[in-house]
Amino acid sequence: MKEKMPLTPVPAPSASIAAEASEADLTKPEEATGTDSAPALAKPRPRRSKEPAIDPKKTPKMRAQEVDVFYGEKQALKNVSIDIHDDRVTAFIGPSGCGKSTFLRCLNRMNDTIPTARVTGLIELDGQDITDPGMDVVQLRARVGMVFQKPNPFPKSIYENVAYGPRIHGLADGKSKLDEIVEKSLKRAGLWDEVKDRLQESGTALSGGQQQRLCIARAIAVDPEVILMDEPCSALDPIATAKIEELIHELRGRYAIAIVTHNMQQAARVSQRTAFFHLGELVEYGKTSEIFTNPRERRTQDYITGRYG
Amino acid sequence: MPKGHTLKAFDDDLDRLRALISEMGGLAEHAIRESMRCLQQRDVEGAAKIVENDKKLDALEIETERRAVQLIALRAPMAGDLRDVVAALKISGVVERIGDYAKNIAKRVPQLEDAGKIEALSLMPEMARIATEMVHDVLTAFVERDAEAAVRVMKRDDAVDDFYDSIFRTLLTHMMEDPQNIGQSAHLLFIAKNLERAGDHATNIAEMVYYAATGQHMTEAQTGKKP
Numbered sequence: 161m162k163e164k165m166p167l168t169p170v171p172a173p174s175a176s177i178a179a180e181a182s183e184a185d186l187t188k189p190e191e192a193t194g195t196d197s198a199p200a201l202a203k204p205r206p207r208r209s210k211e212p213a214i215d216p217k218k219t220p221k222m223r224a225q226e227v228d229v230f231y232g233e234k235q236a237l238k239n240v241s242i243d244i245h246d247d248r249v250t251a252f253i254g255p256s257g258c259g260k261s262t263f264l265r266c267l268n269r270m271n272d273t274i275p276t277a278r279v280t281g282l283i284e285l286d287g288q289d290i291t292d293p294g295m296d297v298v299q300l301r302a303r304v305g306m307v308f309q310k311p312n313p314f315p316k317s318i319y320e321n322v323a324y325g326p327r328i329h330g331l332a333d334g335k336s337k338l339d340e341i342v343e344k345s346l347k348r349a350g351l352w353d354e355v356k357d358r359l360q361e362s363g364t365a366l367s368g369g370q371q372q373r374l375c376i377a378r379a380i381a382v383d384p385e386v387i388l389m390d391e392p393c394s395a396l397d398p399i400a401t402a403k404i405e406e407l408i409h410e411l412r413g414r415y416a417i418a419i420v421t422h423n424m425q426q427a428a429r430v431s432q433r434t435a436f437f438h439l440g441e442l443v444e445y446g447k448t449s450e451i452f453t454n455p456r457e458r459r460t461q462d463y464i465t466g467r468y469g
Numbered sequence: 470m471p472k473g474h475t476l477k478a479f480d481d482d483l484d485r486l487r488a489l490i491s492e493m494g495g496l497a498e499h500a501i502r503e504s505m506r507c508l509q510q511r512d513v514e515g516a517a518k519i520v521e522n523d524k525k526l527d528a529l530e531i532e533t534e535r536r537a538v539q540l541i542a543l544r545a546p547m548a549g550d551l552r553d554v555v556a557a558l559k560i561s562g563v564v565e566r567i568g569d570y571a572k573n574i575a576k577r578v579p580q581l582e583d584a585g586k587i588e589a590l591s592l593m594p595e596m597a598r599i600a601t602e603m604v605h606d607v608l609t610a611f612v613e614r615d616a617e618a619a620v621r622v623m624k625r626d627d628a629v630d631d632f633y634d635s636i637f638r639t640l641l642t643h644m645m646e647d648p649q650n651i652g653q654s655a656h657l658l659f660i661a662k663n664l665e666r667a668g669d670h671a672t673n674i675a676e677m678v679y680y681a682a683t684g685q686h687m688t689e690a691q692t693g694k695k696p
Contacts, residue, residue: 425545452547454684464547466474 219287221246221416222267222304222386227281229262229271236262240281240442242435246385246416249408251431251448253424255468258437260420264388267418268304269297285386302329305379309391311371313363313378318355321363321374322346325382341381348414349377350407369400376407380415387411389419393426405430424464428452436460482540483550486557487612489533493564494608496526498601500571501667505597507578508660509590516578519571526568533561549684553614556681560611563670563677567604570663577656584653589639593661596632599625600664603671607678616682619675620691629668636661 220243229237237259244250244267252260262271269290271277283290290300302325313321322342325331332338342359346352351373355366363374372392379387389408393401408417408430421427427434428448435445436457444451444460455461462468473480500519507515537558540546546554584590603622610618640654640661672692679687 424547428547453551455548461548462472465550466476466479466547467472468475 220244221286222418223282223284223287224263224266225282225284227263227266227279227283229259229266229280230276230278231274232276236440237266238440240437242442242445244386244416244418245433247413248432249412249417249419249430250433250435251427252418252420252435252437253422253427253463254437254443255463256422257439259440260435260437261390263437264390264418264420267386267388268301268306269295270306272297302382303384304386304388305382305384306388306390307372307375307379307392310395311368311375313366313371313374315362315364317360318346318363318366318374319359322377322381325378329382331382345377345381346374348380348407348411349373350403350410351377367400369396369403372396372400372404373407376404380411384415386416386418389417391420391422394422401426424452436463438463476544479544479546479550482536482544483546483553486533486536486540486554489529489536490557490560490564491608491612493526493529493533493561493568494604496522496529497564497567497571498605500526500568501574501597501601501604501664504571504574504578505594507575508581509594511578511582511584513579513582516575519575523568523572526565530561530565534558537561549614549681552681552684556611556677559677560608560674563674564604564608567667567670570667574660574663577660580656581653584657587640587643587650587653587657589636589643589654589657589661592632592636592639593657593664596629596636596661596664599628599632600668600671603629603668604674607671607674611674611678611681614678614682616679619678619682620687623672623675623687623692626668626672629665633661633665 222244224243225241227237227240228235240259240263242250242263252264254260265271266279266283267290269279271279279291281291285300285303289295314324316324319342322345323332323338326338326341332341343352343356346355351370354370355361355374363371366374372395376387376392393404396404405426408419411417419427419430431448433445434448434451436443436451436455436459438459444455444457446456451460452464455464500522503515503519506512507519537554540554541551544550603625607619607622610616610622637658640658644651644654676687676692679685679691
C-alpha cells in the first residue's frame, strides 16, 4: 500500500505556502555533526542569509507531543514526543515493528489511509495542528513530501514525473516556468546530467537508483518544507545509496528531513539527530554522534552494537 | 557488556583483542620485575635477555593494531564496542612504551655492575612493585571494563611519585658527597625516572579504560592528581 501512494495525489490550488520556503535558506547549516544539544546551544550560531539565525527557543519545524497510534486494538506507538528541526536530518532507527515508520507516516497523515488506524496526541507543523480534521490533507502532503522504500515513478516521461506536482498545484504559469522547475528539481536531485538529453523517455526505464532520485526530484518539485523518507535506499546498490546519501546531505538546510532506515551506518552517516524506537516507545532521542558513541539507554546500546534479541 | 552479540564471531574478535592486551601487559610487568632483579643481583646476562625480549612486545603491538583495524573495518563497532577497540589500540602503544622503560633499565645494569651500597637502590624494588601492580591492575580493569578499578589505580600514582622524589633527593646527596658517585647516580636517577614514567603511563591507561567503560572522561576529582 505505502509503496504505491503517489506523492501529490490530488490537485489543489495551494502554491502560496510551499513557494515561500523555497530559496530562503540556501546556505548550509554550519555544523556537520551537530554540537547542538541543549547545553551546547548557549553558543550562538552564525547568522545565515535571509533567515534569522536558529534560535534555541525557536519553534521546531514539526513537533509531535504525546502521540499514540492504534491499529485497531493494538497500540503501535506509545506516547512519543519528538521535535524535528528544519536545518538537520533526523533519523529514526529501531527493529522491525518498533513504530518508526508508523511515526513517520503520522507526520503527513499517511495513516489516514489505513481505516483501522487511530492517532491521538498533538502533531504540529509550524505551530499548526495537522491532526485537525479541518486540515487540508492534500495541501499538507505538498508541504510534507514523502519518498518511499521502493522507487515509484509514474509510468510517464521523466519530465512529466517532475512537472506533474507543480502543474496540479499551480506552481508554474507557462511552459518556460515549468521547464525551469523541472530542471532545478532534477539538478537538486543530482539527476539532471544523467537525464537532460532524454527527458521524454519513461521514468520507469531508469535504473533503480535513478528512479529513486527521480522520486526525490518529484518530491522537491512542489517546494515542500519537510521531506519524509521511508527506507529510501533499501532497494538500491551501494553506489546508488551513496548518491542518495550525498543528496540528503545537499538538501539539508533547504528542507527538514526525516528518514527511517534499518541501516544504522546510514543513520550515522546522514543524520544529525537520531531517535531509537523499540516496541512502540521512543527509547532515546539525541545527537547522532552521541547515540552512536555513548548512548544513555541500555536498550539503545544493545541495539546499535548488535546485541539486540 | 551484559550479553553477547547476536553475531558470535564479533565477541570472539573483541575477546581476542582483550587477550592480546593482557598478554602485552604480562610481558611488560615481567620485564620491569626482571629489570629490578637484574639490577639488584647485577645480572648482566639476564638484563641482555630483557632487551632481547622487548621485541616480542613490539610484535604484539603490531598484531594488536592489525586486529583493531581489521575489526573496525569488518565489524563496524558502535558505542561501547567502538570505545573498547579504540582503547585497545591506544593502550597497546602505551604498554609497548612501558616495555621500553624496562629495556632502558636493563641497558643500564652493566654500568652499575660494581655499584656499591647506594641507599637509593634499596628503595627501587618497592617503587617498581607499585608501578608494576598499577600496570597489572589497570589492564585487568580494561579486560573487565571496570571503571572503578581504573580510578583506584589512578590514585596509587602518588605513591610512585613520592618514591621518585625521595630517590631523587637521596641521589643528589650522594652525588654531592663525592663527585665519583655522579656517573652511577645519574644512571640510577634515570632508572627511577623510568619507573616513575611507567606509573604515569598506567594512569593514562586508567583514563582510557574509564572512558571505554563509561563513555565519560574522568573528572578531576577522580584522577586525584595533586595540583
